[in-house]
Amino acid sequence: MRGPIVSRLLGVVALxxxxxAAHAEVIQVRIEKLGFAPQQISAHVGDTIEWLNADFIAHTxxxxxxxxDVTIAPNSSQSVVLKADGAVDFYCKFHPNMTGRITxxx
Amino acid sequence: MVLARFAAILSALLIASGAASAQGAKxxxxxxxxxxxxxxxxxxxxxxxxxxxxxxxxxxAFANDMKRDHQAVNDQALALVKxxxxxxxxxxxxxxxxxxxxxxxxxxxxxxxxxxxxxxIDNEVAYHKAVDDALETALIPSASNQELKSxxxxxxxxxxxxxxxxxxxxxxxx
Numbered sequence: 001m002r003g004p005i006v007s008r009l010l011g012v013v014a015l016x017x018x019x020x021a022a023h024a025e026v027i028q029v030r031i032e033k034l035g036f037a038p039q040q041i042s043a044h045v046g047d048t049i050e051w052l053n054a055d056f057i058a059h060t061x062x063x064x065x066x067x068x069d070v071t072i073a074p075n076s077s078q079s080v081v082l083k084a085d086g087a088v089d090f091y092c093k094f095h096p097n098m099t100g101r102i103t104x105x106x
Numbered sequence: 107m108v109l110a111r112f113a114a115i116l117s118a119l120l121i122a123s124g125a126a127s128a129q130g131a132k133x134x135x136x137x138x139x140x141x142x143x144x145x146x147x148x149x150x151x152x153x154x155x156x157x158x159x160x161x162x163x164x165x166x167a168f169a170n171d172m173k174r175d176h177q178a179v180n181d182q183a184l185a186l187v188k189x190x191x192x193x194x195x196x197x198x199x200x201x202x203x204x205x206x207x208x209x210x211x212x213x214x215x216x217x218x219x220x221x222x223x224x225x226x227i228d229n230e231v232a233y234h235k236a237v238d239d240a241l242e243t244a245l246i247p248s249a250s251n252q253e254l255k256s257x258x259x260x261x262x263x264x265x266x267x268x269x270x271x272x273x274x275x276x277x278x279x280x
Contacts, residue, residue: 034263057178057264074178094171095267096274 026050026079029100031059031072036090036100044105045085052077060093069093132248133197139187140194141203142245142258145237146176146183148207152233155211156226164275165223168230172268179261186253224279231276234269238262 024046030037032054043049051061053072061080062069067088070078082088085106092098133141149172156169187194210229217225241262249255 033260034267055260056182057175092267094175094271095264096270097263097267 024048028052029061031055031061031092031098034095034098036061036098039100041100041102042105043082043102045082047082047104049080049082049102050077051080058094059098061090062093064089064091133199133245134195135190135249135251135254136187136192136195137197137199138245138249138258139183139192139254140196140200142241142261143180143183143194144200144203146180148203149176149230149233150180151207151211152226152230155214156222159214159218159222160226162220162223164278165227168227168271168275171271172230175264175268179257179264182257186257190251190253192251220279224276227272227276227279230272231269234265234272238265238269241265 023044025044026048027041027043028050029041030052034055041049049061051070051072053059053074053076056074058071058073060069060071061078065086065088067082067084068080068090070080072078082102082104085104088102088104090100090102153169153172153176156165157173160166160169214222214225214229241258246255246258246262249258
């Protein structure tokens, strides 16, 4: 429920003051039982990834190319805005067995 | 040295299932809970020692990660045994693990600087490997309560992550 509302809200705000970002979306990635879901993400420049950590331990979403690096406490969320196009592989620094990839289109 | 240590830990962790299966029985849930909790406390004590002795930022960060995660897993385990009204039961495997951990800490206490860092992180790789093997082959298959089994399965994924993390840090000291 929250995703569509947030993205609609963002869309309205974007339409009002930033026409170039009118299509920016909020994409939710859930972290649960030591996994990112979805693991493969398609996004556009300007979109926001909202990381929702449902585990009882902290995780990170860390881009191998340095594009982002956030720590997400247990049962909380963090957001990252995608600023550049290209493929970004990411992982959790605390548990490097957790990996995923975002393909960012222009 | 590291391999011998690994074999010793592994054999200690497998005592419960090995000895028990010879008698046609498995470790009970109260014993499994005690072994898993003990294994967590041991890694927290190892992290405390590293935090006292190490000046290496990657080793210190790793030790802090171990403390935080193992404490969180043990908190979950305590909440679960309370909910299930289970009293963790001390056993030969837990006792052997504690003895080995005490010996290892005494051995590491004599080291300092890079020698300590290397010995600590090598032991963390071997220890997590041993714990992961024990969880996979003995503790998880033997657990009868589904919630305990599920927590052990999540624990396994967390500790597999620690094993990889430890391997990355250990690569610095090769």
